[in-house]
Amino acid sequence: MRKFFEKFRLGLAIIVTKLTVFGLRLLGRGGTSLPGKIALKICPDIFFKLSDKFRIIMVTGTNGKTTTSRIIAGMLDKAGLKYITNKSGANLASGIATTLISALSLTGRPLVRTALLETDEAAFRTIAPKLKPEIVIVTNFFRDQLDRFGELYATLNSVREGIQGSPESKLILNADDSLCASLGQNAPNPVIYFGLGDEVYPEEFLIANADAAYCINCKSRYEYLSSSFGHLGHFKCPNCGYERPVAQVECTQVLDYDNISSTIEIKLPGEKFAAKLALPGLYNIYNALAGTAVGHMLDLKEPDLVYVLEGFECGFGRMETLPVNGRDLKLILVKNPTGFNQVLKYLLTQKENCVVGFAINDKLADGTDISWLWDVDFEILSFMQNKVRGFFVSGTRAEDMAVRLKYSGIPSDSIFIKHPDTELIDSMIEASKENETMYLLPTYTAMLDIRKNLKKRFNLKEFWE
Incomplete structure (x- = not known):
């Protein structure tokens, strides 16, 4: 039985x-x-x-x-x-x-x-x-x-x-x-x-x-x-x-x-x-x-x-390149100081003008304690500052991210807070030129939201496919 x-x-x-x-x-x-x-x-x-x-x-x-x-x-x-x-x-x-x-x-x-x-x-x-x-x-x-x-x-x-x-x-x-x-x-x-x-x-x-x-x-x-x-x-x-x-x-x-x-x-x-x-x-x-x-x-x-x-094909949100209005949007998941530092060091290899965005959430899947942002070496962005048309921040902790960038030496007039993430994407598109690259670095739940919106707007495949 x-x-x-x-x-x-x-x-x-x-x-x-x-x-x-x-x-x-x-x-x-x-x-x-x-x-x-x-x-x-x-x-x-x-x-x-x-x-x-x-x-x-x-x-x-x-x-x-x-x-x-x-x-x-x-x-x-x-x-x-x-x-x-x-x-x-x-x-x-x-x-x-x-x-x-x-x-x-x-x-x-x-x-x-x-x-x-x-x-x-x-x-x-x-x-x-x-x-x-x-x-x-x-x-x-x-x-x-x-x-x-x-x-x-x-x-x-x-x-x-x-x-x-x-x-x-x-x-x-x-x-x-x-x-x-x-x-x-x-x-x-x-x-x-x-x-x-x-x-x-x-x-x-x-x-x-x-x-x-x-x-x-x-x-x-x-x-x-x-x-x-x-x-x-x-x-x-x-x-x-x-x-x-x-x-x-x-x-x-x-x-x-x-x-x-x-x-x-x-x-x-x-x-x-x-x-x-x-x-x-x-x-x-x-x-x-x-x-x-x-x-x-x-x-x-x-x-x-x-x-x-x-x-091989990159994974969902892991250096994923998406065609958006004649530009390449690179989605790169960030979730801890060491991984974030490696992504920033990768950005330093960028040779042409670009736009950089951050979407930082503090939900359970992201980690509710975002103090780890202060362990990330954002100061190295000064090495590429003349190539970045603007730094855009969004997410539930956008203001914290903006403060962290300011303390790393990024001028306040180069940092733009955008809510919701649809406005973030629109602003990054507007700030960039055709054929340029937009780098967007989200935490996990922010990545899910952004990917969902991008799928609707630009007819992308589902993230689970």
Whole structure:
């Protein structure tokens, strides 16, 4: 009787979820999270029940999850594997439940065998042991949304617990991140590390970062042979000897680097090749290396790896370029100091005149404490001030953002507060000229609102597509 009841609950969860997704899509809503919430209410152990139906690949970490997932999706395509993925970035338990159920028939039969799941760091702790992923990719750890995640090491320990509950998963870890690399210490899991070679660093304006300045084992201060950004680099503890592990997937040279793309040399076991990445930015080099590690694990060869790296499509709001009134609007999600700093450093590579906008919200999904804006190095915008036609701010904390820009040295008459976001977009269009680029840096909920309005006005595809 109990078996019948459990089977009934799973079947009911599948049917109700599919109907909810269908109804929400008819209303023009995403239908990415609510259906999964309903499924988890009906069948709380649904992840256990679905774990044997899919080959699971999970991507977690503070920054780069969505872009890394897009690159891995390209690798799966090239390997000829059909898969389901939470492309919209709905990476909590509810979004993952919706994604997996959408890949089932009404009778519970999987329509595809592989599931690529971007997973929130806090949610990973409980979801991973239930889903038993075959591959786990961890991008990095940085300070992020203190009101939701808490202290940095709490986030690290959440992921560590998830991995300890998944002893058979193959791990792909960032060798340059002392926190991320520590997940491979004494773990029974097979591990592949990725990272930048010693002194491979194409940018200037290096910013010191104390997120993880001290050894995770003995608390002595790390020494660095070289560094890339934040606490990433070739670290070594002079006391206990903990150091950056050898990377099996490594960027050995940055051959070309500008505001459009990067050309890098990648070394794998037994081979080396160059690829012109489809996205610019140092952080995207790390994302490309993580994706390459998965491609290598799938036995893809150099031509296929290069094809994916040079042609993958950017994720929703992650360096997404949208055509707007004869201009390019680049949407770049910002959510924590380290990621924001990397985006600002990317802006410094802009050679032509442009317009820069910020949309800062303080809703739960953004983090209600926006004091982190004062940890962002907006002062470096002075290096490009003569190329920016105007700085526009919007969102529920637009005034706070305007004050932060003023204190960074931006003249008050170059800062424009615009409400609502439709006026923000119109003002940025008006301030720019045809064929110029408009950069818009929103927090998560602001990005959702802006993307929805842009979709209506300019007939763009839905964010979940």
